[in-house]
Amino acid sequence: MNQPMDSASPYGADWIKALTDNAARWADTPASLYVADTTLAKQAGTFIAVVPDPDSRYPRARAGEVGLVEGWGLAHVLCDIVAADAQTSSKRAIVAVVDVPSQAYGRTEEAYGIHQALAAAAQGYIRARRAGHPVVTLIAGKAMSGGFLAHGYQANRIVSLSGTDVQVHAMGKHAAARITQRSVEGVEQLARQITPMAYDIDSYERLGLLHARLDVAPEAAGDSAAVARVRDALAEAAADIGGGVDLGSRIGRGERTATARVRERMAAEWPG
Numbered sequence: 001m002n003q004p005m006d007s008a009s010p011y012g013a014d015w016i017k018a019l020t021d022n023a024a025r026w027a028d029t030p031a032s033l034y035v036a037d038t039t040l041a042k043q044a045g046t047f048i049a050v051v052p053d054p055d056s057r058y059p060r061a062r063a064g065e066v067g068l069v070e071g072w073g074l075a076h077v078l079c080d081i082v083a084a085d086a087q088t089s090s091k092r093a094i095v096a097v098v099d100v101p102s103q104a105y106g107r108t109e110e111a112y113g114i115h116q117a118l119a120a121a122a123q124g125y126i127r128a129r130r131a132g133h134p135v136v137t138l139i140a141g142k143a144m145s146g147g148f149l150a151h152g153y154q155a156n157r158i159v160s161l162s163g164t165d166v167q168v169h170a171m172g173k174h175a176a177a178r179i180t181q182r183s184v185e186g187v188e189q190l191a192r193q194i195t196p197m198a199y200d201i202d203s204y205e206r207l208g209l210l211h212a213r214l215d216v217a218p219e220a221a222g223d224s225a226a227v228a229r230v231r232d233a234l235a236e237a238a239a240d241i242g243g244g245v246d247l248g249s250r251i252g253r254g255e256r257t258a259t260a261r262v263r264e265r266m267a268a269e270w271p272g
Contacts, residue, residue, distance in 0.1 A: 008052035008054070008062070008063040008064055009052070009063075009064055009099050009101070009141050009142065009165075010052075011099040011140045011141035011165070011218040011219075011221070012034070012049040012050065012051050012064065012097050012098065012099035012100070012140055012141060013034060013049060013051040013052070014140075014221035014222070015049070015097050015099075015138065015140045015218075015221045015230070016034050016036065016047050016048075016049040016051075016097045017034075017221070018221040018222070018227045019038070019047060019095070019097070019138075019227060019230065019231055019234070020036040020037075020038040020047050021038065023036040023037060023038050024036065026077070029073060029076075029077060030053070030069045030070065030073045031053045031055065031056070032050060032051055032052070032053035032056060032061065032064075032069060032070050032073070033048070033049075033050060033051070033070060033073045033074065033077065034047075034048070034049040034050075034051045034097075035047070035048050035049075035077055037092075040093045040095065040231070040234060040235050040238055041232075041235035041238070041239065043090070043092070043093050043134075043235075043238065044090075044092040044093070045092055045093040045094070045095060045238075046077075046081055046092055046093075046094055046095070047095045047097060048074065048077060048078075048094065048095070048096050048097065048151075049096075049097040049098075049099070050064055050065075050066055050070050050074075050098075050099075050100050050147070050151055051064060052064045056069070058104060058106070058108060058109070059106070060104040060105055060106035060108070060109060061104035061106075061109075063101060064099060064100055064101055064147075065100065065101055065102050065103060065104040065105075065147060066100055066102075066103050066104065066118060066121070066146065066147040066150050066151055067103065067104030067106075067109055067114060067117070068104070068108075068109055068112055068113075068114055068117045070104075070117075070121070070150075070151075071114065071116075071117025071118045071119075071120055071121045071150055072117050072120060072121075074120075074121035074124055074125075074150065074151060075117075075120035075121050075123065075124040077124070078094070078121075078124030078125060078127065078128050079124060079127070081094065081128060081133065082124075082127055082128050082131050082133070085131070085133070086131070091131065091132045091133040091134070092133060093133065093134045093135075093136065093238045094125075094128055094133050094134070094135045094136070095135075095136050095137070095138060095234055096125070096135070096136070096137045096138070096151055096152040096155060097138050097140055098137055098138065098139050098140060098141070098143045098148060098151060098152040099139075099140045099141030099142055099143075099218075100141075100142060100143065100144060100147030100148060100151060100152075101142050101144055101147065101172070102144045102145045102146065102147050102171075102172055103118060103145055103146030103147045103150065114146075117150075118146050118149065118150035119150075121150040121151060122149060122150050122153070122154055125151075125152075125154035125155065126154050129154060129155070129156055129245055129246075130245045132243070132245065134156060134157075134238040134239075134241045135154065135155040135156050135157075135241075136155055136156065136157050136158075136159060136234050136237045136238050136241075137152040137153070137155035137157070137158045137159065138159050138160070138161070138230065138234060139152070139158065139159070139160040139161060139166060139168065139201070140161055140166075140218055140221075141161075141165055141166060141167075141218050142165070142166075142167050142168075143167070143168045144167065144168070144169055144170075144171070144172055145169070145170055145171045145172065145175075148168065154247075156237075156241045156244060156245075156247070156249070157211035157212075157237035157238070157240060157241060157249070158209060158210050158211055159210070159211055159212045159213070159214065159230075159233050159234060159237050160201055160204070160205070160210050160212075160213045160214070161201075161213075161214055161216050161217065161218050161220075161230070162201060162213060162214065162215055162216060162217065163201075163217040163218055163219075164200070165217075165218050165219075166200075166201040166218060167199040167200065167201070168199070168201065168204040169197075169198075169199045173187050173188070173199070176197075191203075195207065201213065208250065208253025209250050209253075211237050211240065211249070212233050212236070212237060214229060214230060214233055216229060216230060251263060
């Protein structure tokens with residue numbers, strides 16, 4: 001699978017450092033996982049980001065992609081969080097800071113079950129959410145393909161920054177061009193006509209999946225006022241969850257109102 005390599009982006013690492021005031025990273029985690037404990041509006045919280053590791057033994061996972069190490073590592077971290085808080089009434093908030101260009105595409109990844117590693121990571125977020133942890137995602141850069149599905153998409157609430165470097169899609173442009181037998185320029189033209197095919201955060205917001213979108217650029221992690229705004233937005237999103245454990249807040253919003261109607265009809269046809 002010769003997926004073109006993306007250049008490493010610093011946004012995820014920059015934002016998790018800024019939002020946690022450079023809190024100490026968890027020990028015994030992969031170099032590509034940045035995990036740090038802090039508070040979120042006086043509530044205990046753990047922030048998690050997948051970051052580039054240029055020295056990774058897996059070449060296809062050196063630019064912030066979610067690969068075998070990252071998938072199983074996320075699952076392990078989330079399992080530890082759920083277990084540590086199992087006997088407490090107040091569950092810590094979990095914030096996924098997302099800047100992932102994709103999952104890791106490679107023969108090694110396919111041979112050793114990247115589908116299982118990423119599924120384990122997604123299941124980890126689901127378990128945490130269902131155990132009562134408020135799970136909030138901050139899209140700080142790219143949120144692409146299986147990388148986003150494994151790290152961030154299962155949050156109760158999604159908050160996003162703004163700018164051309166903030167992109168969300170099911171696959172990268174080169175992969176989409178191959179699958180649709182178009183040029184990259186053709187994919188970009190299609191994206192301008194069909195909202196779900198678009199990469200820009202404006203289009204994603206129209207789909208109704210965001211809880212909040214901030215007029216803050218990914219490059220603003222060094223701006224204390226911008227960091228305070230983002231931290232406040234994450235705290236508000238966590239508080240808005242209340243005791244909810246599902247993803248119902250996303251249904252029927254934006255341009256996806258048909259989804260709500262389909263679910264209502266299905267519930268009527270198959271009650272219980």
